[in-house]
Amino acid sequence: MFGLRGSPSAGAGRKEILSRNSVMGVRGLQGFVGSTCPHICTVVNFKELAEHHRSKYPGCTPTIVVDAMCCLRYWYTPESWICGGQWREYFSALRDFVKTFTAVGIKLIFFFDGMVEQDKRDEWVKRRLKNNREISRIFHYIKSHKEQPGRNMFFIPSGLAVFTRFALKTLGQETLCSLQEADYEVASYGLQHNCLGILGEDTDYLIYDTCPYFSISELCLESLDTVMLCREKLCESLGLHVADLPLLACLLGNDIIPEGMFESFRYKCLSSYTSVKENFDKKGNIILAVSDHISKVLHLYQGERKLEELLPLGPNKALFYKGMASYLLPGQKSPWFFQKPKGVITLDKQVISMSSDPESREEVPMCSDPESKQEVPMCTDPESRQEVPMCSDPESRQEVPMCTGPQSGQEVLIWTDPESRQEILCTGHESKQEVPICTDPVSKQEDSMCTHPEINQKLPGATDFEFKLEALMCTNPEIKQEDPTNVGPEIKQQVTMVSDTEILKIARTHHVQAESYLVYNIMSSGEIECSNTLEDELDQALPSQAFIYRPIRQRVYSLLLEDCQDVASTCPAVKEWFVYPGNPLRHPDLVRPLQMTVPGGTPSLKILWLNQEPEMQVRRLDTLLACFNLSSSREELQAVESPFQALCCLLIYLFVQVDTLCLEDLHAFIAQALCLQGKSTSQLVNLQPDYINPRAVQLGSLLVRGLTTLVLVNSACGFPWKMSDFMPWNIFDGKLFHQKYLQSEKGYAVEVLLEQNRSRLTKFHNLKAVVCKACMKENRRITGRAHWGSHHAGRWGRQGSGYHRTGSGYSRSSQGQPWRDQGPGSRQYEHDQWRRY
Template sequence: MGVRGLQTFIERDCPAAWSVVSVKDIADNFRLQTGRNATVVVDGNSCLRAIYGGLDWVHGGQYKQYIEKLTDFINFFTRLKISLVFFFDGPTVERKRPVWCERREAAQRDIEMIYQLLHSGTNVSEIPSRLFQIPAGIGLATRIFLKTHPQCTVFTTVQECDEEVVQFAVQNQCFAILGQDSDYIIHEGTYYYMSINHLDIRRGTTYIYNRFALARELRIEPFALPLLASLVGNDIISKAQLSDFHFGLFNRHPRNRELFFAVADFIRHFRDENDIWRSLPHICKDVFASEFCFGRTNYVPLLESSLLSYKPFSGTASGENVERPLESWSVIVQTAKELMKSNVLMTAVYGVVADHTFELSASLEDRQCNRFPSIAVHYLALRKRTYGVLLEQCSTRMPVIFEYCANKNKHLQREEVLADPVPHGLHPGLLTLWDKTLNTPAIDRRRWSLFVWGLTGSLQLPIERLMYLPLKLVAVVAICHYFTLAQPQFLEEWEIYSLLVQTLKLHVLGTEDLRSLRVPPTNLRCLNIAAMFLRGIQHVIFLANAVGLPVPDSELSPVNVFDGILFHKVYTDTKNGIPFSRQIRHQASEDLLTEMASLTFSRS
């Protein structure tokens, strides 16, 4: 995230540019100096790993315990009377697509290495931390939890997250930005940038960074830092695009420290910011020489884009407040945008209606296991029907979506997907579906009917019985039913039952109970089922958002349906012959299991 190697360079080689501080002390000083309340703007995505910490991730994640840690994080700032405003990533900005793809392919290689280690008998606890993968659904569970938390304000970005974070912090004169994205060290105008990786809520300390000290150490002016970041490599200009330039500085591949000082030497002669802008063609010719020689690429727009990304933008998008006919497609797009920004609807809903690319990151699935389909392929039918719901009213373009979905069986590439048409008479219109003031039985029935159609491609799943199921069980029944529709079948019936049972057990176990569970021997098939199931829950929440949330997403959250170690235990116990009745031990839960199984395996 951010400028490649900058965090390491500062912390190892530039001690004047960082310091350990007491969060309470600097917040008190801020109030004293400015007379304002202290607000921290949190880059949500860059904080997930630090908050998740040392919880188990290989088995699929420990969501209840993660939410407990997230609550402790929030309470730390609440005790200090510091307000929290969270920002989460919206659709990927297309100029960053090459770097996004690079990182997903790197994650896929790491996942292959994880499974190679597991196949060779390596214990889960011995897997190197550098291979860590944030459990699928943690980001979504975080957003769902925070939007109902009274101490937090949550936004989803339309532009690049770090740019909107800085804009908000500057415009609202906020106390600090909290995250782990070295772009914040380069940005102008922020009061403090605090590191989430170094936040110790027991001691109340963290690191803060000083961009002026960084510039002094490199013997450049602060105005040149965006150019330094661009030529070292960031989220817009990739390492691969700069590799020839970096090699040419030393006639070899430089070490991290060498690279920063060498790039600083390369740009030190610029007198001011205007001098840099006037010189962009010459800079690009020197930096991207091989590309220029063959006339293949004009890198000036790319470098411009990188430099501008470090300047907080202001104002609203052109035409955003223009009145339009009530039922026009542009009003639907604008409504989806506003609902996404305020964290009411998930990013993918706005992304589809606004003609953005749909994304599915790498999952913890085993490439060597050919008995399971790729997760991306398995859920394609569900996505196509969800796209159909979202594009039913669009007459301005073909009902086609472009996807970047990580697939264990092939290289990451853009795919074109045609949406499935919605059956005639089933769709009342997106504005009607999304309007939560319209909660009449008739409209609610339409939401449920579209949900069932999106899930199954028919209306054969008994809607009334699904509607009257406890809401926390809808997601697990929905995705387990979807498993039964797969052709050919790749899960055994007892494996699907195991998913249902672990959800019921999860509802009666607290975090202390979950912490006390012994981790059973690792079963690689069970890990693949967990990965498949968790991506399924994300797809179900996407569908539910598209049709107007007939079930609140707080009920659909992964927190309510899955714990990786618990599922592994239930799976192992079942495989070893322990009956489900002994595992549940409550008559009410047994009755629920009977109803859940009846719906899961329903064919009428």
């Protein structure tokens, strides 16, 4: 691609960073578009596009759907990124971004990834391991040069995605968190709401048949110029139709289809391709060759032969069709799925055809009963290998997707259950009424096509919900033949970790509205993840944040998974995909809940989340402190003013957990928080630490990860504290902390750390006293580095597939079993490994 003048990129490095770190979607397509087909990229101006949209659709606000995860690196404009994040500067940059679009009358809708789909877990792991190697290079550079590496090694600060959600909400923006891979929900939202376009950096948006796709990396914020990537022009260049693009994407490899799956097929296409251009790169020629094969070979047999007869799918057939279906938005069908009547199994006059379930994004064989003229979905029993009709449960209100056979000639439309948010394809055979598309019920958009869940309004053409449930029920469970198309594994109805549908619905609403963090993931799937943190794998004196905060998460599990009466023995383990040194990420860590003691007993989630009595706020706070195992310090913490109450809670926990934290560290943490209150954004921009210390880098990231853990606990406990109290732009600045750390390490007086401000001195001693007193209750005496003995060096040891502590530098006693090995990569964690006794 080509650059635009005036882009706020702090030089040419910005686009290099974006392209290096945003390799998402279809393999090789980003480079191909930029080098081989530059005419696909058209410079456009958002202000002009918005004016045109308003004239074409009077009364409709031009709206851009923003894939926020693609934009994080663009938004993070501060020069310093190594010290833990320049959060005040970052918040200012976000505010400027929003203001620029608002000024020209453009509405922004921000989508964040809410979970990692199982289909894309391997790709997620691959990227995390690659990031680990980059982080090792970063720390090697810091130790060698004592300065921040160049922008070519840029790594986004820990917690950036989490805190960006809350920053945007603070700025009054509509911010949504996905229930599946965000790019699918972004593409769906853009299509269903007639949006101006999608702003992001993912070539999958060229594949989806949705609204126009604009590049964030090419955006010049001052002029609002950017580049539009046109899928129609891409198809014209490749001799394809838009409906062929999902097939091309899967054959080239994407986040679902491994790149090596069709490698031999691609080279076979290349060897027979007669128009190889010497000036094109290898990947460019492969894309042209595969496209040529689709247009000149596969098109000849389209509709006559099944796709698996034309492609070397082999044992990968299910995964391939799943990859294809992942690009089909609600209401869309693919011409490449087998649709001819010949060869289709009939059973009791039932016809099996194909349908795409937009929620599970898997292919579901469908059986049509010619008597009732209703479609009944089918799934495969992996044990018997028989086709089993899928039934809907009227109690759980879980619906299964429905569609007409492709030969029926009837239009496929969408109906969405506002409770379960699952999309159901309906045709209205009897009433002949069309059922309109319903948009995301949680987005609270005033759309005539959507039913809001709070008002229980019924959809046109869906006048009796209970009747529809009965119509979906299956009556013939015995199927003696398999569908030869067999496009995917069985479709499973979601089995959640929590059975209380009311509580689960509340958690889901908070999740979708980006008001919580990890809570719904734990309650629904029992699986969570945490990406890379700037941690030095060679520094054995500091444990990973994944281990330090694990006991807190374990207590949160016991709170959220309250259905399990005997937490220690019966409650299933939560699967944690946390990145830490030495973890190969082959399997998740299996972490069991940890019982906690709340004064007056642990309240239920219904009490914490639904009871609005004033005294309940006290119980919520008691529960939060119990998650940190700090119930005994309640009075001291309550005496602390905002926003330092949450910070003190976190510091007490850290210093109780990790013995290698010293008095100088405590001074630096408190001093930077106090000094931050009196500094302007411009003062923070101009601040320059003398040099970069690798331990301070790790401590900065450790504190920020603690703040994200606070978001989790506060969400789980019913929000006893204001989220703003522990947003990093209010209590943490990376460069400022680094400066205070270096001063404290050199032995500077507290007055110097506090910049000779007397009022801060009183607050400093008060906060220090609260932390030290609470630590003493746990027999943890915080000493200066000069008083350390040799045991504070800390040691790591290897045992089986995981790390364990061998020195006395972390905990006061070795009581309790740290964890039991359950085979490589499948460790179960039951006890509080890092807890001091």
